[in-house]
Amino acid sequence: MLIDTPTSTPHTAPSDTANATATRARRNHDDAPDTAERFARLAELEDGPERSALRDELVAVWLPMAHRIASRFRDRGESIEDLRQVAALGLVKAVDRYEPERGAFESYAVPTITGEVKRHFRDRMWALRVPRRVQELRNRVRVARRELTQNPGSGEPTIADVAEHTGLTEDEVRAGMEALESFSTLSLDVELASSDDGYSLADTLGAPDASYDRIVDREAAKAGLSRLSERDRAILYMRFFEDMTQSRIADRLGISQMHVSRLINRSCARVRDEVMTQRSGNRSAQ
Structure with missing residues (x-):
């Protein structure tokens, strides 16, 4: 007579089940592995090949979490590949600085990695x-x-x-x-949205105006002109403001054209020297 014997089944102790449930509760994501023992061993190891290998292993198993954090910042002007690199750098820093006795690694790593990504945007993306x-x-x-x-119907x-x-x-x-x-920022060559003829942002900007330099020169020369004799000022006025030739000025004053030329050159040199002396003094005072 054949007797059926009950097949033995694995038995899990209630305490083991409770511990597993608690572990899953602490790990909020599938990319948060249980590495408490490995971190404890890492903290005990001295610098060397064994510690470096264990460190690299921990970085590798937590890398999916770093990538998940990086994906939160997608579509903000930076490629997802670059964001993952930045998040990975934050993960390495978290692994190196983590102290197991202070709590779960995820609680320390998430703000560390997030801060690294935010810092990247703050320092590099502006x-x-x-x-x-x-x-x-x-x-x-x-x-x-x-x-x-957020509420429907809300205005700006x-x-x-x-x-x-x-x-x-x-x-x-x-x-x-x-x-x-x-x-x-926009390129100066970008076409304005309201333009149909290729009008760009650069077309709205002004250009240097030489007239401002002439105004500055005239104001600088004003004091020197006021110290010239009345005849010298009259000659300069006729030459540069009334656009008279030296011959016509000579005829009006009853002197030679050569003399008019010397008076103009002397007066201009005197005013120019005074202006240059004044500017040199201003630079020295600064």
């Missing part, structure tokens, strides 16, 4: 360099505007609305809103 305080204002204003427009928040929501002053909100436009 087209215009702005102070860190202004960058922080920009982020607070951006988040506040998003939160204030005013500066006062953002200030009340964030606790910032209205001047700080304005600075943050200006910084929102400083993260990226």
Whole structure:
């Protein structure tokens, strides 16, 4: 007679089940492996090949988590490959600085990696360099505007609305809103949206005006001209403002054309020397 014998099945102790459940509860993501024992061993090892190999192993098993954090920042003007590199650098720093007795590795690594990625955006991705305080204002204003427009039917928040929501002053909100436009820049050659004939941003910019230099020169020469004799001033006026020839000036004053030429040269040299002396003195005073 054949007797069926019950097949033995694996038996898990209640305490083991409870521990496994607690471990899964602590690990919020599939990319958060259980590496407590390896980190404890890493902390005990001296520098050397064995420690380096274990360090590299820990970085490799936690790398998916770093990639997940990097993916949160996609579509912000930086490629996902570069963001993953930055996150990986943050992971290496977290592995090197982690102290097992202070809690779970994930609790330490997540803010470390996130901070590294944010620092990358803050320091490397701005087209215009702005102070860190202004960058922080920009982020607070951006988040506040998003939160204030989440409800259906909400209009564009005013500066006062953002200030009340964030606790910032209205001047700080304005600075943050200006910084929102400083993260990226336009090429001067970009065609304006309202233009149908290739009108670019560069076409709206002014060009150097030589007239300003002439105004500066005239003002600088005014004092020297006032110290010339009346006849010398009259000769310069006829020559440079009435555009008279030296011969006509000579005929009007009853002197030779050669004499007129010498008077003009002497007066111009005197005024020029006074202006140059004055400018040299101003530079010395500075």
